[in-house]
Amino acid sequence: MLAMIQKEFRELRRDRRTMAMIIVFPLIMLLIFGYAATFNVDSIPTAVLGPNAQQAADQGLTAQGADLFDIVIVDPSGTSSTAQDLLRDRKAQVAIATDSQPPTAYIDGSSIFAAQAATAALGQLGDQVTVEILYNPDLTTSWVLIPPLIGYILMFIGTVVASIGLVKERENGTLEQLAVMPLSPGSVIFGKVAPYFIIGAIDLAVLTILSMILFDIPFVGSAFLFAAGAGLFLLVVLGVGVLISTVSQNTGQAIQLAIFFLVPQILLSGMIFPLSAVSWAIRWLAYVFPLTYYTVISQGIVLRGAGFDSLWPQFLVLAVMAIVVFTAAVVRFRSDLTPHRSERADTDGVTE
């Protein structure tokens, strides 16, 4: 048995990725869990609108929760309609319109923990303010959680499946053949990804429709815009999978790397824990992950009916991520397997 233990230690010592998985990953998870796992919202972006906006901002309604409500917009010309637009476009999570008596505080129900904190704080004002929760009036958790959760499920499957795609070719000894055939690295990689993309898109459509039926989730935004955002997100996660595939020698390595990429996103994407409550020491990591942007897109379109004019930054980031990961995968594939392809002509060629 001692010989067996010794042999395992020797193999482990040479398997750096497994060692990292055993030693570094728990530390990273502890840090992320420790800093990210909080439902306590300390600051809510708040807009104050209407003729008494400045007065309300200075000393009125929001003074009740001065520490909680972070006044980001004061617009004396704003109306109730403006307030609702600001929430829809995620420029504020609470918007107080003073064009009515008593003033109305509109709360974004798609930001569930902020909404709960705001409701509790404003409730202390009694009849001085009317509270109206938009987009998720009953603050139903499933409405908020399921749209990004579908993305996470597809990301998990898509990344893992794509990450073992090229590795399987390597393990089966056919990767060299692909590299020698007159197929560009881009063709090989996009050819690998296309079937997963099509199946993933169908999966996503089915899961979204099913969630609307089973959980009564409304879909108030543009289906086309949602499809575009979901498509970009799928491209990114499949691209990450292929990139993992190009740097892995076997299926085990690929799955290990995929886990490194996938697990932190459960906590660090705003899907479960509100990012605004997470310390910046960890929060910056969230902006590296595609699910963070898909969470904003899916909740925005499905629940609030947000349009491209407010979601374009998320679309832009996902598009840039897709370009970066696919370029990296193609470059990696080309440099790893086809050093001469760019040099050899289609006919006879001599390389130095």
Added chain:
Amino acid sequence: MTFGTDDVTVSFGEVTALEAITVELSAGEITAVVGADGAGKTTLMQVLAGLVDPESGSVSAPGADRLGYLPSGAGSWKNLTVAQNVAFVGAAYGLTGADLAIRADPILERAGLAHVTDRLAEQLSGGMRKKLGVVLALLHSPDLLILDEPTTGVDPVSRVELWRMISEAVVNGATAIMTTTYTDEAERAGSVVLLSEGHVLLSGTADDLIAAVPGNVGIVDSPTDRSMAWRVGPVFHEWFPDGSPDDVVPLESDLEDVCIVADLASQVAIEGGGQ
């Protein structure tokens, strides 16, 4: 048209896999590369296929569309049927529909695979799968055929059929280079390259190589020097660098003896140089 390598050196980290290798491949000829494990045979194939970048030297090979390559593995996609493998590789080389059928049907027939086109590649026997790999490499009538151990693990009958397929491609104008662990089949090649630890020990026709053996090889029951002898059946073959003694039956060497003697001579030279 000749292909080959000129003074090619390949290193992987601190390990030199090939050192100053020059191999000239003649059109219409099969070149067999033989050598022990780790001699650099596969690396040489990968250099010619453009999969490994030489540190120095030059490689002359056709572009990807005129190259046929069979790696040391099975060389086919196990979860595709024979027909689907052929369709995929054909499409990659621009062969589809009737053009593909005209090209593929006779090769599949000759390979004995025409009756199993609906069978998954992983369900084929080892020999049939290798033949499928060669079919895929030959499909687009390449100018240069690079085959890495196409006959390893293949039964003798299938080996003969594989050789027939390769020979026909060469008769039709292709240039072929293949690695093999079987010296008897290397003797059938037009030229032979003997690699050892990344160096070319000998090259030429099999007859040239046999004629170039220094000293004599004799048959002995009990070797005079175990380090210079190797067992062949019930007896030993022993290399005598300075000629065999009178009581030893001299032997007409075959390529296997040549390979062993060349390796021994190389070791003797290295040891001699080190003293």
